[in-house]
Amino acid sequence: MKSKSLSLFISTFLSLAGCSESSQPEGHYYSVETSPTAVIETPAASPVAMGERLVAEALPWENREYRVGTAEQCMNWTREILVAACGPHFATLETRNPWDKHLLGADDELLPEHVDSLAADEFGQKIATIDALQPGDLVFLKNTYGDWAEGVLTHVGIALGDGRYIHRMTSNDGLVKINTIPSEDFDSGIRLKDSLCQAQ
DSSP states (O other), rough: HHHHHHHHHHHHHHHTTTGGGGSSSTTTEEOSSSSTEEEEEEEOOOOOOOOHHHHHHGGGGOBBBTTTTTTTTHHHHHHHHHHHHGEEEEEEEGOOOOOGGGGGGGGOOOTTTGGGOSSSSSGGGESSGGGOOOOTOOOEEEESSSSTTTTOOOEEEEEEEEEEEEEEOOSTTTBBEEEEETTTTTTEEEEEEEGGOOOO
């Protein structure tokens, strides 16, 4: 009987105090149990996904120069965005088994500044078509420069949706630009695991 009386008292008190469901702040939910210390507030909002973080960090770079004159800047710029959005571990994170490893020569090194350094199943889901890309996915192009075997990944950017991406170009004095993803050069994308993104 005491439990029922206490429950009735709490619900009556909350109604009089204006704490009905319709007046609760958006994004929170509350649970009330039959104990004087059991009013619990729990945030309902989830953390921002990695893709959203990457896009937010990348967009302010549009039409800005990035280290003009230094090689392999498309990946260096992409890594700068990854570090800003998800933590310093992205400065050196790399695979030893990129998707294009079978196309590389015996003397070709695997280095963090190479485009394929994050192109691996261990880091996320491979995306096979432009239409399937989501904002924040990394976009890999093949054979955009150099005397590489057919299919070697040579350029990277960050998908924005609607077939567009933002990337540090090599053909325009190193500006970061938003362009349509060229279907003739597109190889694949990767949706990096959210677990790789550490809160900043």
